[in-house]
C-alpha cells in the first residue's frame with residue numbers, strides 16, 4: 001500500500017479508526033498539556049475549522065495580525081492526533097504531538113476529533129479549557145460523505161445509501177456520532193471548563209455565540225474587534241480565504257467537493273429520501289435517549 005492510498009477502518013478500543021490517527025498513540029496518550037492550552041473538540045464535519053478560526057482571531061487577531069495573512073489555519077490550530085507520512089522521501093512523519101511540543105506561542109490552540117474517553121489525561125489534570133462543537137446528525141452525515149469523497153486519506157465512501165447505513169452503524173473514522181456527542185455532553189456535567197456549543201446556533205447568530213465564547217475564555221475584545229471577527233468568519237469570506245479554505249491541501253480534491261462546501265443547516269433534505277429520513281429518525285430515537293441533549297435539523 002502506498003503511504004497515501006485510502007486507509008482501512010479498524011476497531012480501536014471499541015471505536016472505528018484509521019492508522020493516520022492511531023500510529024502515534026503512545027505519544028498522544030502521554031502528551032503533556034499546558035494549563036493555558038485551549039482545545040477545540042468535535043466529531044468530524046461539525047464546525048471544527050470554523051470555531052478554530054474564531055479562537056485564533058480572538059487570541060491573536062490583535063497581537064499578531066500577520067499570522068492571519070501568512071500562516072495556514074492548520075498550522076495555527078494543530079491537530080493533536082494526526083500522524084501523516086511525509087509528502088516527500090527523506091522527510092519525517094508529521095505528528096501533531098511533536099509540532100505541539102515545539103509551539104512557543106501561548107496559548108496553544110489544539111484541535112481534535114477524539115471521543116472523550118481518548119483525550120490525553122494531562123488535559124483534565126491541568127484543567128484546560130475545552131470548546132466542544134456539535135452539529136445535527138443528518139447534516140453531519142451529508143458533510144462527512146462529501147468530505148470522504150474528496151479526502152483521499154479517508155476510507156472510500158461508496159454510494160450515499162450504503163454510506164448512510166455505515167454512519168448509522170457508527171463505522172466511521174472517530175466512531176459513532178451518537179457516542180461522540182453524548183460522551184462529551186456527559187463530561188460537561190462534571191468538568192467545568194467545557195463549553196459545549198452547536199453549529200446550528202453559530203449559523204443562527206454568530207455574534208451571540210462569539211460573545212458566549214469570550215465569556216467562557218475570559219476575553220473582552222472591543223465591539224469593533226468582535227464585529228471584524230464576525231465578518232471574517234462568515235462562510236463566504238472563509239471560502240475565499242486561502243489561509244483557511246483548504247484549497248491547497250494535498251490529498252483533498254476540491255474538484256470533487258470543496259472543503260468549504262455549503263455551510264448550511266438542512267442540506268440533508270437534498271440528500272435523504274423520505275424512506276431514508278424515516279429509517280434514520282427511528283434509529284436515532286432508539287440511540288439518543290438523553291432528553292437534555294437536543295439538536296435542530298432546521299432553523
Ligand code: A3P
Pocket residue numbers: 042043044045046047048049050139142143144146233234235236238259260261262263264267
Ligand atoms: P458542509 O460540508 O455542510 O458545507 P469541519 O471543519 O469540522 O470539518 O466542518 C466542516 C463543515 O463546516 C463544512 O460543512 C463546512 O462548509 C462548514 N463550515 C466551515 N466554516 C463555516 C462557516 N464559516 N460557516 C458555516 N459553515 C462552515
